[in-house]
Amino acid sequence: xxNIDQPTEMTATEGAIVQINCTYQTSGFNGLFWYxxxxxxxxxxxxxxxxxGLEEKGRFSSFLSRSKGxxxxxxxxxQMKDSASYLCAVYYGNNRLAFGKGNQVVVIx
Amino acid sequence: xxxxxxTPRNRITKTGKRIMLECSxxxxxxxxxxxxxxxGLGLRLIYYSxxxxxxNKGEISDGYSxxxxxxxxxxxxxxxxxxxxxxxxxxxxxxxxxxxxQHFGDGTRLSIL
Numbered sequence: 125x126x127n128i129d130q131p132t133e134m135t136a137t138e139g140a141i142v143q144i145n146c147t148y149q150t151s152g153f154n155g156l157f158w159y160x161x162x163x164x165x166x167x168x169x170x171x172x173x174x175x176x177g178l179e180e181k182g183r184f185s186s187f188l189s190r191s192k193g194x195x196x197x198x199x200x201x202x203q204m205k206d207s208a209s210y211l212c213a214v215y216y217g218n219n220r221l222a223f224g225k226g227n228q229v230v231v232i233x
Numbered sequence: 234x235x236x237x238x239x240t241p242r243n244r245i246t247k248t249g250k251r252i253m254l255e256c257s258x259x260x261x262x263x264x265x266x267x268x269x270x271x272x273g274l275g276l277r278l279i280y281y282s283x284x285x286x287x288x289n290k291g292e293i294s295d296g297y298s299x300x301x302x303x304x305x306x307x308x309x310x311x312x313x314x315x316x317x318x319x320x321x322x323x324x325x326x327x328x329x330x331x332x333x334x335q336h337f338g339d340g341t342r343l344s345i346l
Contacts (some may be wrong), residue, residue, distance in 0.1 A: 125292075154331040166323060167276070169334035211276070215331055219283070220291070225275035 126150045126222035130212055133228040136202055144197040144227045146212030154219075158186050158197045159211040161226065167211055170197070199229070207231045236260045239324050239338035247346050252311045254341050256324030264327045265307040266335060267291075267299060269320040276323065282307055314345045 127149040136142040148156070155174040159167035173179055173188035173195060185198040197210055209226040216222060237258045246252055256265065267279040268291075278291030280299040288299060296318060298310045311318055321342050325335040 157334060164321075164340075166337035166339050169336070172332055172334060174332060213276075219331070220278060220281065221335065222278075223276040225273065 126214065126216060128212055128214055128222055128224035130210075130224040130227045132225070133230070135230045135232060138202055138204060138231055138233050140202050142199045142202060142229060144199070144210050144212075144229065146195045146197075146224055146227075148193050148195070148212070148214045148222075148224075150214045150216040150222060152217040153190060154215040154217075156186075156188055156195050157213045157215065157221070158184075158195075159213060161209045161211055163208075170210075202231050204231050204233070237324060237326055237336055237338035239322075239341050241341060242339065243342045245344045245346065246314055248315055250314050250345075252314050252343070254309045254311075254322055254324075254343070256307045256309070256338055258305050258324075258326045258336075260326055260328075260336060261304075262326040262328050262336075263304065264329065265301065266325040266327075267297075267307070267309045268323045268325065269293070269318075270323060270340075271320050279309065316345050319343060319345045 129147045158170040161167040171186040178187045183200045188195045209228045211226045212224040213221045240255045263284050266281040268276045270276050282288050282301045300308050321340050323340050324338040327333045327335045
């Protein structure tokens with residue numbers, strides 16, 4: 125089976141920076157996605173990494189190390205609306221996505 | 234209008250009933266997926282389809298069946314519902330290509346009593 129690990133929850137202060145980690149062991153690797161999901165809503169796409177290194181997109185950046193089976197999502201200048209679950213998903217083998225359980229980020233004033 | 238539409242949004246039913254969840258999309262994507270989401274377990278793939286004539290089982294297909302009626306429509310059926318199928322169900326679509334993200338519908342909250 126595919127194994128994708130994320131911490132379950134973290135709390136951070138408005139305006140701060142938070143790093144959300146994801147480690148994976150999958151049968152094949154064709155890329156890694158990050159999604160944001162607010163409670164009771166649909167996941168929405170944030171970023172995609174397939175090569176090692178950092179991808180920056182506004183306040184959000186995502187990093188990948190394929191040799192370590194590791195990725196992180198960096199959220200800068202945290203806002204209250206960033207309170208959500210952040211899902212790491214690996215595209216593997218036969219064109220399927222395997223999702224982690226999600227990391228719940230709580231932003232406090 | 235939403236690009237990926239799921240109906241119904243909420244459903245409460247009894248054990249043993251047959252249930253159909255429907256998904257339609259206006260994105261023109263070939264690929265469609267059904268997931269369920271349970272607290273603490275994340276999203277798990279039930280079935281997926283890469284075109285109208287292609288249907289594949291995901292990691293938890295037992296107790297479910299699907300039909301791809303057209304490029305834009307993909308329905309999920311529970312033949313005889315049981316309480317542990319109570320979950321939030323999502324349909325998703327994507328374009329071809331490994332770098333193409335999946336786009337999710339708003340979900341169907343299903344409760345089986």
